[in-house]
Amino acid sequence: MGRLITFSGHAIALVTAFGLLARYVSPHTFWPPSVVALLLPILLLLTFLFVLLQLFRGHWRTAVFPLLVLLGAYPILGRLFAWPESAPTLTDDSPVVTLVTGNQRFFRSADGADVDTTRVARTFRSYGAHIALLQEIRTVTYRINYIPQVQSAEHLRERDQKKGTLVATYGTSPEHITSSFSEPNEYNGFVVTDMMTSLGKLRIINAHLETNRISNLAQNMGGKDSFGDRLETFGRMLTGYGRATRVRAQQADTIRALVEASPYPVIVGGDFNDVPSSYTYNQLLTPRLRDAWAARGSGLGTTFTGPLPGLRIDYFLVDTSLTIVDIERLSPQWSDHRPLRLTVTK
Incomplete structure (x- = not known):
């Protein structure tokens, strides 16, 4: 039993290390680590528990490799599990701007109505937002x-x-600057807008990056399907995910260049369809931006509250010249995404 535990723990640590490569390796070169990156929070937890168990059992040597994997994950732990900084002090006359972002799923409820x-x-109207970044x-x-109905809100x-x-x-x-969308359906992409606010002009990049299109496949796996059918469906999921990660990587590179060239403070928000341990996220998070969450x-x-739960794929990335006052997740209402509400000041 002890050997089985050790083998399993090392196997999990190895898979975890493979997933940690995702943020460094472009999907154009090698995309499989991006799939493992989806599971990094649970993999890191399992690796940590294995290290504790081995130390408790006095098996120090078998804990070395998984411990090194955990040390390698340390730089991204704050992205995967946030611990808030102290809140900034505001006066009654401090100017603030509130933004909300959310994938609306075409304003259809779960039953399609x-x-x-x-x-x-x-x-x-209840959001109290000055700017709204909406997708789908x-x-x-x-x-x-x-x-x-959206325009009935004051701002x-x-x-x-x-x-x-x-x-x-x-x-x-809003002043339209540019936009870029995937052909042919213009379903995924981004729009760049300059907006005059109480903090001066802000450049807003509203992004709905390439969709994985695996949710429906994941929902359909199971039931009366044979093992062969499920294996085929799983293969299609992996193929589709690999293609989508490559498209998102290109979109992220384009947005990064726009951020670096902006003459105004930038806020990037929206549905990135990728996790904080991904290459896409790593490319978007330029030195000029901070992850508000x-x-x-x-x-x-x-x-994300859909069939692949536990994912953080909606974001606000905020220019370092701005101060993040607060960010919160709102109730999902009719969508399978939880909106985010962000407040910033100078």
Whole structure:
């Protein structure tokens, strides 16, 4: 039994070390570590428990390798499990800007029905946001597009949304700068908007990076499918995930260049479809930006509530020239993503 425990612990530590490569290795070169990175929080926990067990048993030598793996993970622990910094001190006249981001899943509830328009209007007014970064929203071609309901909020009366795309930034007097979307459906991509605020002009990058498209496959695995069918489905999931990680890596490189070239403070937000241990995240988190959840959040910060739970894939990355006052996860309402609300000041 002791040998089995040791073998299993070392195997888990080895897989964990493989997943830790994800943030360094471009998916264009080698994408499998990005799959393991999805499971890093639980893998690190199991590795830590194995180290404790071996130390308790007095098996010091067998604890060396997994302990080295844990030390290698130390730089990203604050991304995977946030411990908030002390809150900044604000005066009554301190200017602040509040932003909200959320994947709206086309304003459809879990059963596929359209969400009540009154509920949508009430929800967006309750956010109290000056700027909203929305993904998977409807275009003007829909009979019920929910644009008036979002614009019923005091500060969200104008929007920047390229025709035919499903990403929109709402605020006051938005100035469109550029946008980029995946062909041919313009479903995934990003839009860059300058917004005048009480903190001066801010450059807002609203991103819905390439979707993995594995949720439906994950839901369908099981039931009466044979083992061969499940194996085939799992293979399609891996192939699709590998393709998506490569696209996201390219999108991240493009956004990184835009951040570095911006003449104004930048806030990048949205649905990145990737975890904090990924190459995509590592590329987006330039020296100029801070992860708002890692700085002021608490715990794992899970934002995805779908069939692959426990994932933090929605973010706010904030220019270091701005001070992060607060960030919180909001109730998911009609989507399988939890919105984030961020408050910043100078």
